[in-house]
Amino acid sequence: MTDVLAGQKIQSATWPATVESLDNTSNANLTNTTFATGTPVVDLTFVAPTTGRVLLTVTAGSRDNTGTDRVVCTFELYLGTSAGGTLVIGSSGSTLQYECTCAGQADAYQYVSRTTLVDSLTSGATYYVRHMNKTASGSGSADCTLRALTVRPTP
Amino acid sequence: MSFSGTMYGSDWPSAVAAYDDTQLSNLSNTSYTAGNPEVGVYFTMPPSGRVLITVHGGARDNTNDNRCFMSAEVRENGVNGVVLLSPAVATNGFGTPGSNADYFYGSRTFLLLGGSVYGANAGIFDLTNAGSKQFYARVMYSVETTTSASVDINQRGIIVEPVS
Amino acid sequence: MTDLSAGTIVTALDFPPTVQANDGTSQINISSTAYITGSPVVSTTFTAPTSGRVRLIASFVGGADASGNRAFVSPQVFEGTDTTGTEVLSPSVATAVGSMGEQTSSSAYERCSFLDGLTPGGTYFVRVMYRVTGGTTLDLLYRGIIVVPLT
Numbered sequence: 001m002t003d004v005l006a007g008q009k010i011q012s013a014t015w016p017a018t019v020e021s022l023d024n025t026s027n028a029n030l031t032n033t034t035f036a037t038g039t040p041v042v043d044l045t046f047v048a049p050t051t052g053r054v055l056l057t058v059t060a061g062s063r064d065n066t067g068t069d070r071v072v073c074t075f076e077l078y079l080g081t082s083a084g085g086t087l088v089i090g091s092s093g094s095t096l097q098y099e100c101t102c103a104g105q106a107d108a109y110q111y112v113s114r115t116t117l118v119d120s121l122t123s124g125a126t127y128y129v130r131h132m133n134k135t136a137s138g139s140g141s142a143d144c145t146l147r148a149l150t151v152r153p154t155p
Numbered sequence: 156m157s158f159s160g161t162m163y164g165s166d167w168p169s170a171v172a173a174y175d176d177t178q179l180s181n182l183s184n185t186s187y188t189a190g191n192p193e194v195g196v197y198f199t200m201p202p203s204g205r206v207l208i209t210v211h212g213g214a215r216d217n218t219n220d221n222r223c224f225m226s227a228e229v230r231e232n233g234v235n236g237v238v239l240l241s242p243a244v245a246t247n248g249f250g251t252p253g254s255n256a257d258y259f260y261g262s263r264t265f266l267l268l269g270g271s272v273y274g275a276n277a278g279i280f281d282l283t284n285a286g287s288k289q290f291y292a293r294v295m296y297s298v299e300t301t302t303s304a305s306v307d308i309n310q311r312g313i314i315v316e317p318v319s
Numbered sequence: 320m321t322d323l324s325a326g327t328i329v330t331a332l333d334f335p336p337t338v339q340a341n342d343g344t345s346q347i348n349i350s351s352t353a354y355i356t357g358s359p360v361v362s363t364t365f366t367a368p369t370s371g372r373v374r375l376i377a378s379f380v381g382g383a384d385a386s387g388n389r390a391f392v393s394p395q396v397f398e399g400t401d402t403t404g405t406e407v408l409s410p411s412v413a414t415a416v417g418s419m420g421e422q423t424s425s426s427a428y429e430r431c432s433f434l435d436g437l438t439p440g441g442t443y444f445v446r447v448m449y450r451v452t453g454g455t456t457l458d459l460l461y462r463g464i465i466v467v468p469l470t
Contacts, residue, residue, distance in 0.1 A: 015203075015319030016319060017203065017205065017319060018203070018205050018207065018266055018318040018319055019266070020265065020266035020268070022246060022265075024245050024246065049319075051336065053336070053337055055337065055465070055467065057264050059263060059264070059265065061244075061245055061250075067254070068424075070424055070426070072427070094343065096343045096380050096427075096460060096461040097341055097343070097461065097463065099380065099427045100427055100428055101380075101425070101426055101427045101428070102252060102426055102428075103252070103382065103383075103418070103419065103421075103422030103423075103424050103425065103426040104422070104423070104424040105252065105254050105419065105421045105422045105423065105424070106252035106253070106254060106419075106422075106426075107252075107253070107254055108222050108252070108253045108254075108299070109222075109245075109250070110222070110250050110251065110252045110253070111224075111244055111245060111248060111249060111250040111263055112249065112250075112261045112262070112263055112428035112429070113249075113262060113263045113264050113265075113428065113429060114378055114427060114428050114429050115264065115376050115378070115429055115431075115465060117337055117338075117339040117465050136424065145245065146245045146246070148265065150207070150264065150265060150266050152207060152266075152318050153318075153319055154337040154467060154468075155334035155335060155336055155337055155368075155468055167323045167329060167333075167470040168323075168470065169322050169323070169370060169372070169469075169470055170370065170372050170374070170433075170469035170470050172433035172435075174413070174432075174433065176413060209374070209431040211430055211431055211432065213412065213417070219421070252419055252421075254419070254421050255419035255420065255421060256420065256421070257389060257419065257420050257452070258412070258417070259389075259417055259418075259419045260391070260412055260415050260416055260417040260430055261416055261417070261428050261429065261430050262416075262428075262429060262430045262431040262432075264431060310412070310413060312432065312433070314374060314431060314432075314433045316374060316467075316469050316470070317470055
């Protein structure tokens with residue numbers, strides 16, 4: 001991770017592309033209480049900028065038909081081009097910093113985002129990120145439709 | 156689109172934003188409308204052909220069962236220009252739960268990518284000579300049902316930021 | 320506030336680092352209807368870019384309340400490195416992310432807002448503030464702020 005130094009000219013190589021992956025397929029009546037990828041998998045690869053920092057946004061549209069459960073969305077980040085790479089940020093521990101969820105009392109689809117500043121990435125390296133979801137109580141009444149990931153290289 | 160070499164200010168047009176907190180009451184439109192006042196910004200597309208757009212605001216429903224959808228619309232040149240991004244909450248909007256009787260505040264950020272087609276009635280987001288074109292983005296809103304005319308909006312905001 | 324004009328070579332000062340602050344210490348049974356910092360204070364300093372514009376991203380996890388109260392989590396910004404400087408942005412619903420009163424379970428999302436008119440290269444201090452609309456039963460599990468320099 002290298003801050004861009006004062007006076008230094010910024011080269012375009014400092015700024016790889018901002019990328020997004022989005023899918024609007026209904027994933028209904030979810031019962032998993034551990035994070036899984038959803039169908040289809042919403043994922044993308046990106047190149048880390050010189051600064052080693054990206055803004056990673058998780059977006060979801062979710063609801064719970066009975067007003068009791070909820071869909072919790074987060075991401076998994078790997079160094080490499082697939083989930084077979086080295087895990088950088090996982091979903092098995094606390095996801096309070098990363099997760100996006102609507103309260104169980106949202107019984108119609110609600111669309112919101114949650115952004116994480118990920119830093120200490122290796123400049124120029126390729127990373128793989130995928131959208132994950134679970135339910136809070138596995139009751140089978142929670143649905144997730146829109147899932148999106150946006151990665152923006154940032155200073 | 157990518158490019159090499161030193162970056163110049165022309166590679167980075169300004170981020171722009173608009174925000175208004177006029178209360179719009181008892182809404183019943185199920186088709187997207189801009190409302191009054193209109194919350195919109197002109198922006199210049201960077202050479203990357205990419206901008207992040209954030210829609211944010213606050214709304215409530217007095218009968219606890221109608222959602223409010225705030226979504227971005229993008230046109231070429233101005234409010235009468237070719238639609239390049241149609242408002243659609245699932246892909247480019249922010250929505251309230253519906254079951255909230257009081258104001259609910261949040262936002263949604265998404266990537267707008269030149270060269271794409273967004274929406275059934277939209278034109279291609281054409282990047283030819285994009286640096287010399289003006290694009291116009293505004294917040295549009297609609298509500299879930301017409302039967303109760305009970306949705307109120309108290310904030311609408313949009314941010315357009317050039318990205319690499 | 321200075322736009323990056325055509326022909327100007329973009330330098331690092333035009334793009335100071337994106338910064339964040341966050342904390343997962345639960346704030347239990349919040350009762351303050353005035354904005355407070357809670358404990359620990361979630362704050363950081365940032366440098367304003369040449370444009371004088373930043374995007375603020377306030378986020379939270381929580382909001383479960385059995386009594387219909389809402390939480391608002393909103394940034395407050397001062398000139399300088401602490402709260403002794405001039406306040407440039409007060410916490411308010413205009414920049415807040417909020418819960419809904421009907422929720423009895425936790426939620427997690429964010430609110431982005433746009434702050435401009437900052438002095439290029441200036442140092443600013445941002446902290447996350449929160450309040451509730453009433454009651455004594457609302458909990459927050461996480462508070463966060465990200466400051467993104469803009470062109």
